Amino acid sequence: MHSLADSIESMEQLATVWRAMVLDREPDADVRDLPGIAVRWADCRFAFWNCVTLTDVGADAVLLKQRMSEAAEIMRAKERSGFLWVFEDLLDEEARAALGTAAEQAGLEHAFPGTGMAVDLLPVPGPSHPDLTFVRVTTDEQLRAYADLNSRAYGFPLEDGRDGLVGSTLWKEQVHAYLGLRDGVPVTCAATVQAEGRLFVVLVATDPQWERRGYGESVTRKALYEGARDTGLTRATLHATVAGAPVYPRIGFKPNSPIHFYTLKG
Numbered sequence: 001m002h003s004l005a006d007s008i009e010s011m012e013q014l015a016t017v018w019r020a021m022v023l024d025r026e027p028d029a030d031v032r033d034l035p036g037i038a039v040r041w042a043d044c045r046f047a048f049w050n051c052v053t054l055t056d057v058g059a060d061a062v063l064l065k066q067r068m069s070e071a072a073e074i075m076r077a078k079e080r081s082g083f084l085w086v087f088e089d090l091l092d093e094e095a096r097a098a099l100g101t102a103a104e105q106a107g108l109e110h111a112f113p114g115t116g117m118a119v120d121l122l123p124v125p126g127p128s129h130p131d132l133t134f135v136r137v138t139t140d141e142q143l144r145a146y147a148d149l150n151s152r153a154y155g156f157p158l159e160d161g162r163d164g165l166v167g168s169t170l171w172k173e174q175v176h177a178y179l180g181l182r183d184g185v186p187v188t189c190a191a192t193v194q195a196e197g198r199l200f201v202v203l204v205a206t207d208p209q210w211e212r213r214g215y216g217e218s219v220t221r222k223a224l225y226e227g228a229r230d231t232g233l234t235r236a237t238l239h240a241t242v243a244g245a246p247v248y249p250r251i252g253f254k255p256n257s258p259i260h261f262y263t264l265k266g
Contacts, residue, residue: 050082
């Protein structure tokens, strides 16, 4: 069992960062804080910007079942598919045991697992990698390259990733987004964004053909280094997929709440 405070922080960071990301894509997006549920739904083709998450602390099995059902109804009303995020450590023991059944009854299926992580070790030293040069994303061309790296890494069509990022002023001006270039070609990317006194690491990706060379770790260090230098912040948080989970502890991140991602069935 991890610290409940860390798990609450992880959930609140999601709600804070996704509010900005979703409203950046679609000013009329669905951004609501309901009892026990935060809605952050751009209804765009980039599924990560279509999100609902459970926010009750210490929910029991009965409340979990109700919230999962309510979340699924919100998702069914949308045009585009997205994810329900469940931070396991916000549930009581009984609810954790009932999670699979509650999802099944709500018409949801488990998509993939994740892990919340945080670190107090900033500032991190400036990164270096013999293969890479780093460039901050400031143009639409660079933002498109950033989007395409995420699409390739996560198995999305290129147009889906572009719908999530291309044309964004937020990403070009306020997010510390970096590309790692190998021989001038973007092969990896990472970004940090300021959120309630923390740096949140978002959309780290490496082109699948260049994995396992330390590229993701290096570009993440770059985004953290520049973000910390610019903002003076010393705590960072993130949500890791299975692919990224081994990378971040090498930078000092410690896992907190397991996260479960659900989609609507069929």
